[in-house]
Amino acid sequence: MSLREELLAQEYDERTKPRGFVYFTDADGQVVAKTCRKCRELKQAENYHYKSDGFGQLGPYCKVCVSDRDREYYVTNRERVKRVKNAYYHRKRSKQLSLNLFRNSE
Numbered sequence: 842m843s844l845r846e847e848l849l850a851q852e853y854d855e856r857t858k859p860r861g862f863v864y865f866t867d868a869d870g871q872v873v874a875k876t877c878r879k880c881r882e883l884k885q886a887e888n889y890h891y892k893s894d895g896f897g898q899l900g901p902y903c904k905v906c907v908s909d910r911d912r913e914y915y916v917t918n919r920e921r922v923k924r925v926k927n928a929y930y931h932r933k934r935s936k937q938l939s940l941n942l943f944r945n946s947e
């Protein structure tokens with residue numbers, strides 16, 4: 842039995858939004874399952890991270906897609922991430938040094 846059939850059997854309400862976005866709510870209108878915007882799979886709420894302003898207070902991507910995306914970002918941007926961190930370190934450091942010089946001259 843697919844998740845959709847299971848949810849229907851449990852008498853959750855199936856709702857749809859434009860562009861094939863399907864979600865299920867319980868009697869209180871709480872979102873119990875929704876479609877991941879990336880992999881397009883219908884998944885239960887516990888497969889999404891909490892997001893206070895998200896639809897159903899859930900992020901748009903399921904946990905699998907979120908961790909895939911983070912890993913991809915790091916792999917494809919490894920050099921960039923390093924450069925940005927390094928630049929930040931040097932900026933902080935020179936600021937700190939000039940503050941120290943200022944203090945010493947007082």
Ligand SMILES: [Zn+2]
Pocket residue numbers: 877878879880881882902903904905906
């Ligand atoms: Zn997904």
